[in-house]
Amino acid sequence: MITFSFDGKAYTAQEGDTLAAALLRNGIGLVGRSFKYHRPRGIMTAGVEEPNALVTVGEGGRAEPNTRATDVFVYDGLVARSQNRWPNLSFDVGSVLGLAAPALSAGFYYKTFFGSAKKWMFYEYFIRKAAGLGNAPTQADPDRFSHRAAFCDVLVVGAGPAGLQAALDAAEAGKRVILVEQDNILGASLIRDPQELDAAWIEATAARIRGAGGRILTRTTASGYWEHDLVTLTQRLSEPGQTPANGVAQRLWHVRAGQVILANGSIERPMAFAHNDRPGVMLSQALRSYVRRFGVVPGKRLVIATNNDDAYKTAQALKDAGAQIVAILDARPAPAGANSGHRVYNDAVPLSTKGARHCLKSVSALVDGKTMEWDADLLAVSGGFTPVVHLHMQAGGTLDWNEDAQAFIPASSRQNVTTIGGAADPQPIFKMVPVSSPNKSFIDFQNDVTLADVDLAWAEGYRSVEHLKRYTTLGMATDQGKLSNMAALGRLAEKQGVAIPEAGLTTFRPPYTPVTMGLIAGAGAKDAGAHVRRLALYDLHAAKNPIWQPLGYWFRPRAYPINGESLAQAALREAKAVRNNVGMTDVSTLAKFEVSGPDAAAFLEIICATTVSQLAVGRGRYTFMLREDGFVFDDGTVWRLDENRYLLTSSTGGADRMATHISYVRQYLCPHLRVSAVNVQEHYAGIAIAGPTAKAVLATLIGEEPPRHMSTVPAVIAGIPVIILAASYSGERAFEIYITASDAATVWAACEGQVMKVGGALYGLEAMEFLRIEKGHLVVGGEVDGRMTPHDLALDKMLNKAGGYIGASGLARPALSEAGRRQLVGLEALEGDIPEGSMLIPSEGASPQGHVSAAAFRIIEGGSVALGQLVDGFSRHGEILIASSPTRGQKARVRVVAPHFYDSAGERYRD
Amino acid sequence: MMLIPCPHCGPRAQSEFIYERTVDSVVPLDAPSQEAMTKLFTRNNPRGVDDEIWRHTYGCRAWMILTRHRVTNEISGCRAIGPEALP
Numbered sequence: 001m002i003t004f005s006f007d008g009k010a011y012t013a014q015e016g017d018t019l020a021a022a023l024l025r026n027g028i029g030l031v032g033r034s035f036k037y038h039r040p041r042g043i044m045t046a047g048v049e050e051p052n053a054l055v056t057v058g059e060g061g062r063a064e065p066n067t068r069a070t071d072v073f074v075y076d077g078l079v080a081r082s083q084n085r086w087p088n089l090s091f092d093v094g095s096v097l098g099l100a101a102p103a104l105s106a107g108f109y110y111k112t113f114f115g116s117a118k119k120w121m122f123y124e125y126f127i128r129k130a131a132g133l134g135n136a137p138t139q140a141d142p143d144r145f146s147h148r149a150a151f152c153d154v155l156v157v158g159a160g161p162a163g164l165q166a167a168l169d170a171a172e173a174g175k176r177v178i179l180v181e182q183d184n185i186l187g188a189s190l191i192r193d194p195q196e197l198d199a200a201w202i203e204a205t206a207a208r209i210r211g212a213g214g215r216i217l218t219r220t221t222a223s224g225y226w227e228h229d230l231v232t233l234t235q236r237l238s239e240p241g242q243t244p245a246n247g248v249a250q251r252l253w254h255v256r257a258g259q260v261i262l263a264n265g266s267i268e269r270p271m272a273f274a275h276n277d278r279p280g281v282m283l284s285q286a287l288r289s290y291v292r293r294f295g296v297v298p299g300k301r302l303v304i305a306t307n308n309d310d311a312y313k314t315a316q317a318l319k320d321a322g323a324q325i326v327a328i329l330d331a332r333p334a335p336a337g338a339n340s341g342h343r344v345y346n347d348a349v350p351l352s353t354k355g356a357r358h359c360l361k362s363v364s365a366l367v368d369g370k371t372m373e374w375d376a377d378l379l380a381v382s383g384g385f386t387p388v389v390h391l392h393m394q395a396g397g398t399l400d401w402n403e404d405a406q407a408f409i410p411a412s413s414r415q416n417v418t419t420i421g422g423a424a425d426p427q428p429i430f431k432m433v434p435v436s437s438p439n440k441s442f443i444d445f446q447n448d449v450t451l452a453d454v455d456l457a458w459a460e461g462y463r464s465v466e467h468l469k470r471y472t473t474l475g476m477a478t479d480q481g482k483l484s485n486m487a488a489l490g491r492l493a494e495k496q497g498v499a500i501p502e503a504g505l506t507t508f509r510p511p512y513t514p515v516t517m518g519l520i521a522g523a524g525a526k527d528a529g530a531h532v533r534r535l536a537l538y539d540l541h542a543a544k545n546p547i548w549q550p551l552g553y554w555f556r557p558r559a560y561p562i563n564g565e566s567l568a569q570a571a572l573r574e575a576k577a578v579r580n581n582v583g584m585t586d587v588s589t590l591a592k593f594e595v596s597g598p599d600a601a602a603f604l605e606i607i608c609a610t611t612v613s614q615l616a617v618g619r620g621r622y623t624f625m626l627r628e629d630g631f632v633f634d635d636g637t638v639w640r641l642d643e644n645r646y647l648l649t650s651s652t653g654g655a656d657r658m659a660t661h662i663s664y665v666r667q668y669l670c671p672h673l674r675v676s677a678v679n680v681q682e683h684y685a686g687i688a689i690a691g692p693t694a695k696a697v698l699a700t701l702i703g704e705e706p707p708r709h710m711s712t713v714p715a716v717i718a719g720i721p722v723i724i725l726a727a728s729y730s731g732e733r734a735f736e737i738y739i740t741a742s743d744a745a746t747v748w749a750a751c752e753g754q755v756m757k758v759g760g761a762l763y764g765l766e767a768m769e770f771l772r773i774e775k776g777h778l779v780v781g782g783e784v785d786g787r788m789t790p791h792d793l794a795l796d797k798m799l800n801k802a803g804g805y806i807g808a809s810g811l812a813r814p815a816l817s818e819a820g821r822r823q824l825v826g827l828e829a830l831e832g833d834i835p836e837g838s839m840l841i842p843s844e845g846a847s848p849q850g851h852v853s854a855a856a857f858r859i860i861e862g863g864s865v866a867l868g869q870l871v872d873g874f875s876r877h878g879e880i881l882i883a884s885s886p887t888r889g890q891k892a893r894v895r896v897v898a899p900h901f902y903d904s905a906g907e908r909y910r911d
Numbered sequence: 912m913m914l915i916p917c918p919h920c921g922p923r924a925q926s927e928f929i930y931e932r933t934v935d936s937v938v939p940l941d942a943p944s945q946e947a948m949t950k951l952f953t954r955n956n957p958r959g960v961d962d963e964i965w966r967h968t969y970g971c972r973a974w975m976i977l978t979r980h981r982v983t984n985e986i987s988g989c990r991a992i993g994p995e996a997l998p
Binding site: 414806810 | 939946992
């Protein structure tokens, strides 16, 4: 026996029950409250199209809100709760809104809350409280979601009679076949109508498909049809809220198919009449499913309203189950239904229903011009059939209008897809026009849109179906209008005086049914959101237990605290070691390119905006790169290692972008150059040694005189060949040592030994940031933010006067050198600390004239300093501004100064 | 997700590729300012076939020109470019 709970009360279910079937089995008619008016709602369908019976299933991080009770199979211990009600389902305060229904007509929010933002913020609080569905869980989902790729010759969607036969034919013809079915058993329409092909045929067919090598996936929905016959399947491995057997709750399949066969069937349409949303009103085929598949008969006295033959099968099923068929209201003229053996009223169109919160009591209809009423506790409606064309349309297909069925059917497609079965050939129906009052004649049950709302939208001038949709919110709920779109189109066409196909259609977008975000993220969720690259020296850092910081795809030490230091204390100690003595750090992640060949210098003078060709062998220089529009996008250094061999470095964060850029220029723009540009970013590990005693430390390590500033030499440390670049980011005499990554640990250990011997320290990114801000060096992503030209950053004197570099023509635009642009400045606090990221304003309440891009302090003397961008900043040195961050409640008065706070003459680089 | 016929690797999923730009919007190195800006900012967006530059970044890393219908995504050609493809 299976037990489950609904709103805290325990019930029992039968094996194979959906939650909807189990609720009906237990006599529960009231399942939810509607979105806008909080009207009592019951179970209307037996499939994924269910608009009313939305519940939250599961607890904690496994809770799934807005789950259709018709699309969850009951398991032992299932916990379900109704939604959108307070304090409880039976007595809901929000349903009082229903009394004021006209106030909430189409466009209500647009009309009422049109005004100041302040007013809206006041109303919004109450609207958010009143409207809505289930609540998203606040805890993390404990389960995993996986992705899988698959390929097949034929993908068949839907395991009804047509789909099963198609899959069998393809499999037995030797094709690789995947057959998917969203239900947990095969058969689809055969489950409710087993007269022609029964369970034995389904079972035998499935066995033959599997025997021929076909793969059958149940509880799997083809949710999206993408380009070039790629179909995504969402497979449930456990039910909503259930603990999955192997930890994986759902799987997303990416199936590339040679051919796709859609056997989606059709969805039955409701009818529009007053109070057609009352619990006890169900779709005819759904009712038949509950009786035949689940053995649940949710009423004793049944009225059927139909415009087609199919509903007579429901009458037969209910009669067989012992229910009383009170009346069949057939919209068609006599003699339709004459020989059915039931009490049939022809020319009968439903008008309204009466009932209580939990149940239906009577049904009224207009029969041949006269109003009649019947006592009933169940009303089955069949307003026709809407072929499921979603995937066909997502594939870029077109539709034809089938007048007999009053339905759109799939026509051509630009992809390799065919539709078969009921979706291609829907049953004929009788075209009927609603005669009931349009008020409370619901067409979109989930978003509470009535015929009156469509009429209002029309009266207010909304003519196109796209505008109608947005104004009334019709078809915009989680069911995406599966039940409602055709009713709305019919009404719109009637208003326009055109046939339905001329009224237009809205776009069918994936997914077909809601997909949980975790499934889209898949294995990339949580820590695996981005891949992690591992430093060559990772283990050596990890042994010192540093504070890590993500940088690009790497984690780099932010600081190496000792004796319980905080981050700030450790970083300050490390920065002071560099200023007073010596420090060393890992700079392996810098982008590095080896450019060689007779045209290497010419190539680099295309990539870099500075000159390169004048460099002597063994010398290097600072350089920067522009985008084609003239803005700086990266910077670094370039070194001439040999006659025709250069090393170019650039920023860590921009490394992949720079690699692509260099490749594009090389391969597309300059294929004729005799040059090779190789990305050696991870071939070399890098160690920087900086400080007043760095030169002495390095001399000991390499056993010779270290190169002067901006020179490079090959050398040997601990028996390992290295490249030494004398460059400084910190403002001190400094060296970068590049080593083949596999030998990096040996060289690091040798350097560390020497640095520690003289009382130096390791330093991390935080200290490096302090040092470079004080020195006024730029960082890509900070000062270089994609909006700054070389002029704005005071780099223009370094530009290659011969031009020819990428961005030269973009930079020549006059507007880029006009007054009023933001320019790089330094900022000194008059008191307190300058908040990073704050805006620069001349006085309280004034418009921002710039911002603080990086803030730190003078490392030895103390006092807050920062770099920033300020309108016409070069000519405003000495001005006092306010650096204000209202969101953090921080501000400081600052003086505008030159962007160098330390050794502006560069004397500390020289020997 | 499209299936792109890499001239070196055969048909591969679009997720292995990056899109660079259309051939029309390539800025020649010697383009004067006005022409360069026109290429960058006032590009064509034809409702039909166009030549696009793609790179098989997560595969062979080669660049290629893909001839693609911008409405239907029908791919009518894909040819290799770069020094190796020079005549």
